[in-house]
């Protein structure tokens with residue numbers, strides 16, 4: 001006689017669950033997820049959720065998973081306009097808090113990062129300096145007094161546009177000996193000079209955004225750029241291009257894997273400086 005994995009009562013020969021128990025369990029999951037999903041329209045009823053979980057044989061671990069998947073849906077709904085209002089932020093934070101999620105366990109979760117990014121951007125748009133980044137490590141930068149870290153992009157690839165000159169279609173030509181060791185090549189042109197500008201990977205490292213500067217720290221290169229020294233920003237799907245205020249400055253590109261956020265963050269910070 002098998003035991004039902006839901007209710008723990010005998011389930012019959014070679015059986016591990018009652019059909020009714022499984023259905024009750026699945027229905028419970030559906031109801032809880034829907035409640036969390038629609039939480040932006042009203043308050044979250046924690047007691048009702050816990051009661052439903054208990055009546056539907058949903059254990060604590062599974063409940064947390066269900067809550068989080070509903071939370072992600074609610075977040076996506078809130079992010080339809082790409083920003084999170086203060087009300088939405090409060091409701092979404094409250095769900096996480098009430099069901100015992102910590103920043104630590106969520107800090108590498110993609111949806112959670114999206115949530116924090118939207119709040120950071122809202123603060124910057126409202127002229128506030130967000131304080132949403134906790135740094136557990138020493139950053140290789142010498143920050144200025146009163147400088148506030150707003151965001152850190154790890155594993156950022158730093159590119160520069162480099163012009164390579166090469167020649168096409170030339171020949172060695174004929175040589176005339178002028179003096180010992182010196183040759184003058186008749187027709188020794190190496191064809192037509194062609195210059196080709198290519199995006200060249202320079203380094204990989206940390207891109208740190210503060211209220212005053214952009215910092216990059218890689219294995220080879222480290223530098224600080226003040227917002228006032230940037231003439232223009234160029235949005236890319238996976239990063240941002242900048243043009244510094246100098247006659248011979250070539251465009252530089254930072255690939256952060258989130259072009260939309262990087263661009264909006266930097267352009268708005270630069271506007272406020």
Ligand SMILES: [Zn+2]
Pocket residue numbers: 004005006007008009017018021
């Ligand atoms: Zn059962």
